[in-house]
Amino acid sequence: MSKKLNLKELQFESWIEEWDWIYNYYDAAIEDEYRVDVLRKTADSIYLEPYVRYTTGYMHELADKLEFCTDEEPCKSPACKRCVRMFQIEIYRSILRSIVHELERDPDTRFCAMNIVQYSRAVDAYGFVDYDIKADKTRLGKLLFNSKVTGPVLGAFEMDFHKTPQKWLGHYHLFARLSGNEEAIARLSGKVGKLHPEHIKSNVIARPFLVQEIQDPRKQISYLYKLGFNEVRDFKTPNRKRRTKKYRLEERLFCNYLCWMYEMGLKKFLVRRKASVWLRHSNF
Template sequence: MKKNRIMPLAKLGNQLEELAKTIPKFETVKEVRAERLIREKALQKRKDKIYQALFNKLWECEPCYPCGSAACPECFRHHRLIMIKEVLKLCKKRKKWRGLTLIFYQDAISDDELLEWRPDALKARLRRWLKESGFEGMIIGGFEMDFHTGIQKWLPHFHLIIPNDKEAIKKLRIKMKNKRNMNARKGVVNRPMLSSELKVPERQISYRFKAIWWRVESIEYNDVYMLDNKERKRKRWTKKYRLLSKQHTDSLIMLDAIGMAGLTFMYKVRRYGDHLLMS
């Protein structure tokens, strides 16, 4: 590791730091500095130029001269708080909006494909489906990928805020439940679309804008249990862990390559400076 630096923590303006305090479990300036050091150490261990270039970018990032990389947790925290602040303004009436997760099982990719893959075509398909489903209001959120150990694949997915339009949601669900997407994992019933009420906007909106990818391990139970005098099969569940070694550094390369704008999905809304305007 290079010689230790002495630099102030990347503390933001009072308005954003006050907002951060209102969001449950939101990362502090100390926590993102610690995460940045973890990422720098992981990148420096890999000698290929692509990893060393990103290591140097993060190493040289300073509060007064931010690197702007989506792989830098300090820079991404700034971006994330701005997006949360603006989306909260646009979602004042909770019943008008819902949280939505879309999982594209059919687009799962292997480790070997990861660094060459980009989400542009997938985002274009999603925009087409939203239009065909009849959504007329703002849709905004983030793109992520997690590595699922059970199938040894990366699964692309979106966490979004959508208008509470029941008919449009129904049409989108039909598209997400196409045969290819539902039959991508043998012996597992896929759930490609999860919708929820916007009950705690600060927490739910902040969840839509994050830049850390995980390793997902699933546990399946073969036993049964009794509930209300009926025999029921115990459900399968998943747990998230940090990515291991090369997958971790490859995820950082991907975050940097896709960028903050690429990780942010926007439909019928655009960003103008630090503000969001509905189209």
């Protein structure tokens, strides 16, 4: 028996900016300063190097964007931590309002977070720049449609770089209504399992689909729009269990990834399917 969502607790959404899982403003500003520095340093180190996707000029252009981004005139780039933070706050507020609104109508409504990992579409270290997010999102839309998932679906596309075997793994974090979608989600799980049966690492069991009922929105919806990108390394615990830990990307890869995000723009990474009703209080 699942725990009901606490309507009263959710109505205190004004606290959202103080939730500890969102970067605070100061940390985001420090992170952006770091990004400007590392972009300029890397830009100068590749000067006159042939065959680079993102040139010295392009890296400085992005560094300028981040450096001159202000609260009054935000750059709105997914490469900017402060702008991603502002976006997170706005969209989580909108999602919480929608949850509250739906619970007021039917207190038994349940929601879920889904995670889809696309092992079969892993790409090489510098191959991410050619990844076709649009086509990928179209495929995801078809999967949701064919599985008969109804109602709004919100979420985002993300990539992590796995140190071994030097591959990027694309994945989706999605949020949907669980009530009425129980069978559809079981179908979706089956389809995703067939599409991505094998992990990119040998001897590791693939887990391409994960669904969790939302019990504590403050913790669970925080994964939806991090727009994160990390290096993932494996390690073994003293009792030989396999675990992963996230690290910052190596500087040059980091700068290329930032440039790629800047080139793509924020909306490219977002998934919104029939979600207008949930986003009516936001600008997205």
